[in-house]
Amino acid sequence: MATAPVRVTDRCAGCGACLLTCPTHAIRPLGGTLLVRADLCTGCAECVEVCPVDAIDLTDEPPAGGPRMTSRPYQEMP
Numbered sequence: 808m809a810t811a812p813v814r815v816t817d818r819c820a821g822c823g824a825c826l827l828t829c830p831t832h833a834i835r836p837l838g839g840t841l842l843v844r845a846d847l848c849t850g851c852a853e854c855v856e857v858c859p860v861d862a863i864d865l866t867d868e869p870p871a872g873g874p875r876m877t878s879r880p881y882q883e884m885p
């Protein structure tokens with residue numbers, strides 16, 4: 808199974824901001840944690856930007872929907 812280009816780490820404080828911000832609704836609650844659906848995540852990084860505790864990390868997985876769009880430095884961008 809493909810890995811999403813972002814992942815929610817255990818730093819998550821459960822505020823829900825990323826759920827509300829994600830334009831493709833790729834972040835879903837799952838058993839007390841958050842799952843990022845690789846088939847929906849475009850790698851836009853809006854969730855990374857909005858998280859108040861910096862709990863969402865970019866991974867080195869390419870986004871499903873094309874080039875990653877982010878204002879953050881990212882060494883492994885295609």
Ligand code: SF4
Pocket residue numbers: 815818819820821822823824825826857858859860861862863
């Ligand atoms: S915005 Fe950050 S702290 Fe809030 S639910 Fe999402 S990952 Fe957790």
Ligand code: SF4
Pocket residue numbers: 813828829830831832833834843847848849850851852853854855
């Ligand atoms: S990177 Fe964009 S599409 Fe992927 S989970 Fe975050 S806000 Fe949603």
